[in-house]
Amino acid sequence: MKKVIAVAAITVLSSVVFRLQAAPAEIYLVRHAEKVSTADKDPELSACGLAQAQAMAALLPSTITRLYHSGYQRTQQTAEQIRLNQPTASIKAYDARDLAALAKAIQQQNSPVLVVGHSNTTPELIHLLSQLAPPHIGEQDYGVIYQLKQSAQGYQLFSFAISQPAICQAKII
Numbered sequence: 001m002k003k004v005i006a007v008a009a010i011t012v013l014s015s016v017v018f019r020l021q022a023a024p025a026e027i028y029l030v031r032h033a034e035k036v037s038t039a040d041k042d043p044e045l046s047a048c049g050l051a052q053a054q055a056m057a058a059l060l061p062s063t064i065t066r067l068y069h070s071g072y073q074r075t076q077q078t079a080e081q082i083r084l085n086q087p088t089a090s091i092k093a094y095d096a097r098d099l100a101a102l103a104k105a106i107q108q109q110n111s112p113v114l115v116v117g118h119s120n121t122t123p124e125l126i127h128l129l130s131q132l133a134p135p136h137i138g139e140q141d142y143g144v145i146y147q148l149k150q151s152a153q154g155y156q157l158f159s160f161a162i163s164q165p166a167i168c169q170a171k172i173i
Contacts, residue, residue, distance in 0.1 A: 023107040027129060027148040027155075028064065028114040029122050030056055032074040033081075034142045034168070045077045051165035052143045053081035059145055059160055064089050066109060069116040070096040079116045089114075096121050103128040122146065130155035 033049035033056070045053065056078075064086045069075035071093050079091050094102045099121060106113055106129060117125060119141065123134030130148050132155065137144070143162040148155040 023129075023150065024109045024111055024113055025150045026061075026112040027106060028060060028112065029126060029146040029148070030078070030082075030114070030116055031119055031122050031137055031142065031144065032069075032072070032078045032116055035074045042073050044073050048165065048168035049074070049078070049142070050081060051167050052162060053078045054084075055162040055165055056143065056145055057082040057085040059162060060085065060114065061112065062086060063112050064114050065111040066113045067091045067116065068094045068102065068106070068113065070094060070118065070121065072096075072118075075116040075118070079114070082114065082116070086114075099125050099128055126157065130157060132157050135159065 032045070033052035034046045035043040035049060036046045037043075060082060062085060065088060067079045067083055067086065067089050069079040069091065076091075076093070083089055083091055094105075094115075096118065102115070103125060106115070115122070115125060119137040119139055123137055126132065126146060126148065127134040135146065135157070143164060145160045145162070147158040147160070149158060
């Protein structure tokens, strides 16, 4: 009986270690930048949003090899602005209704990736990838970069906020 338990424990431990080694050491996730205020279901980025995406790009490492975005203009435009600082990265759309498939695709990568999502999909994806409690992202929260960094215990979650560009601060007054 002890032998069966030991073999089972080694098998489980080996699969966890293999999964961590096969997955990227760093995964970056952001909510799209600020969108234009409109009744349109697929709005573009605002001028402030373009500046926010550029500020996020400046904070990210240049080692990202794949950028994922949902099929919406605001996530695609955010990813395109970030890609300007990622010369070797490719861009790929994902289905925001199937985050499990995206998580599986990410876990098969072996280099840093970035996912541009939404206030409801980014926390869910963080949880799917790491099993950590997801952060709350409000409807007006823009410019936060979430980093899942691999460690011996699994992923750890870090977050970095951009300094809001001047064009965005002018609107606050």
